[in-house]
Amino acid sequence: MHPELFKFQLPEFLQGLYSEEIIIYSYGFLISLGALFAFLYTATQAKKQFDVPFHQSADIAILLILAAVVGGKIFFFFEDPIFFIKNPGEILKSFENGFVFFGSLLFCIPTMLIYFKSKKLPILPMLDIMAVTTCIVHGFGRMGCLMAGCCYGLPHDGFASITFHHPASLANPLNTPLHPTQLYSITLISIILIYLLYLKSNKSFQGQVFLTYLILYATGRSFIEIFRGDISRGFIIENYLSHSQFISVLVILSALYFYWNLKRKEIKKG
Template sequence: MHPQFFTFHTPHYLHGLLPESITIYWYGLLITTGSVLAIIYIAKEANKQYNLSWESSIILLLLMLVSGYIGGKGFLFFEDTSFYLSNPAQLFSGSGFVFYGSLLFNISTMYIFVKVQKLPLGGMLDIMVIGTSIAHIMGRLGCFMAGCCYGLPTSGLLSVTFTGSNSQAFPLNSPLHPTQLYSVALISVILIMLFRIKKRKLFDGQLFVSYLIFYASGRTIIEIFRGDLQRGFIIENYLSHSQFISILIIASAMYIYYRLYKRAVA
């Protein structure tokens, strides 16, 4: 695909203040768009359900943006520590996040926030997870445009060929599994399911725990078709870090769901 959305050439009289050209990348643009949509949804729902002020919502969301960035980049660093120690600038490139890192840090941020604000954790996580899903869809579209998180070579009908020299996909000019679009499809289906569950929710936290089960299960399968081997493995070429985390999440989330469901129907 084409990582660059638009390049703006600054007027010559501004060259002393600004670079000669400013490039807007698809990844950053789509991530920003997704974040704005998530912010609007979370702030609106938190105000509607728990009368949380818009000011408090904005503070929460800014904290989540920062913690999500730190978590996503932090987990990326630990996936290939030696590479990023040798190439620290690559860690702060536009693309490249570990979603589970961002999710874990955002959950921690939400936990602290609701304790301070005296809000129900499960209910707020239910709101957060829909906003997160919206942002995640846009982020995966950004991955597709940048070429990161690419798939293995394939001769099947479902394939995409990256040709741009600045694409992060490898190898170029060869059909690959469009794993980024697999993720978009997965999260879109999950988002639809979450809205359906929301209409007949039995307990606070039901949407959040359901999301964890659905996403982790789908992610485990999509990882089989991923071609970016630098993402790290527990068992080389067989069990990736994300698959291992997904298995732990599935087991934990199913147990939590069972306990919360029993309490709700008792």
């Protein structure tokens, strides 16, 4: 696709401070755009439902960006720890790719819990808001993956295939029809988002939207993994259970546990 959105030459008087050419990467641009829309949704809903001031929504956004970057990079490190131990600079060399979504998610969850508790915000209702927020930024992120060629699929000659030609694309191999796993993910996230927007007005207990998001995404992600071609991410059981599938199973089981307990408590109240 188009990993580089555009590039331009800096004026001569700035070239001593920065590189001569500035490249705007599609991945980073779309992630930033998604973060902006996600923040606007969070700030609007938090203000509307719980009168959360704008500056607190901004604080949440900043903390989650930091947690997402740290978590995404740490999990990226564990995909090939021997390589990154020998080449520590590679883990931070580029921010136009090289993140693991589950790492970002699993670091963001405790960050949200700690912040909401410290500010005495209603934890479960706020998590329900954040479920939609996560879908928004994640959807834009997968569009970035499509443009950059990362998270690519296995070779596939069928009707639903995509071929990457750009030399800067991360897809491997280039010039070969592949499963459009990025589009599979975008479709999955879009369907989940639509359902969550319906569910938030019809939920039977607080926290249901967030837990439903975790269950649906982890389930869908475990199936999409079957068609992923970037096998360098590694396996727990070679060729049968990838790291992401293993994490998906843990997320599903944990979410189901809390879902059942919260629902049972609500039934007892009624």
